[in-house]
Amino acid sequence: MAALLNWSRDSSVSLFERIQKKDESPSSSIGLKGFIYSIKNNLNHILNTHPGTAQSAVTLGIMDLNDATGSAIDIYQNIAKIIQECILNFEPRIVDVKVRPLPNEDQPLTLFFYVEAIVSFQEYQRLISFNLHLDNDHRYYLDMNNVI
Secondary structure, eight states, X not given: OHHHHTOOTTOSSOHHXXXXXXXXXXXXXXXXXXXXXXXXXXHHHHHTOOTTSOTTOTTOSOOOGGGOOSOHHHHHHHHHHHHHXXXXXXXXXXXXXXXXXXXXXXXXXXXXXEEEEEEEETTEEEEEEEEEEEOTTSOEEEEOTTOO
């Protein structure tokens, strides 16, 4: 429990990286590219996890979308909202996020989203944007190549 008292929302590395000891000092300077890469890795973990698979955080991840019903627009909006809530709840370096669905008629089995997020570390804040898609294997992929 004492470890939780020292946890800070503005850490430069994710919980997964702290557990794996990829950065011994959260206050070390990892640079902007490393900071964005760390956020991308964490988002890949949390968006591709399903609730109930992590015993310490049973709500971590995104529910299985196989049972989604309704019109395509409603489903798209609901998934965007679920993604937004998951990011806000489990990526503490993102302080605000907007997720917009991007329907793509050429690839109807792949769901595309445009994400705008404000990342924060200590006194530093920056708006980043990236594309996210959910393929027909139900795996989320982030395209953050043009972020920096």
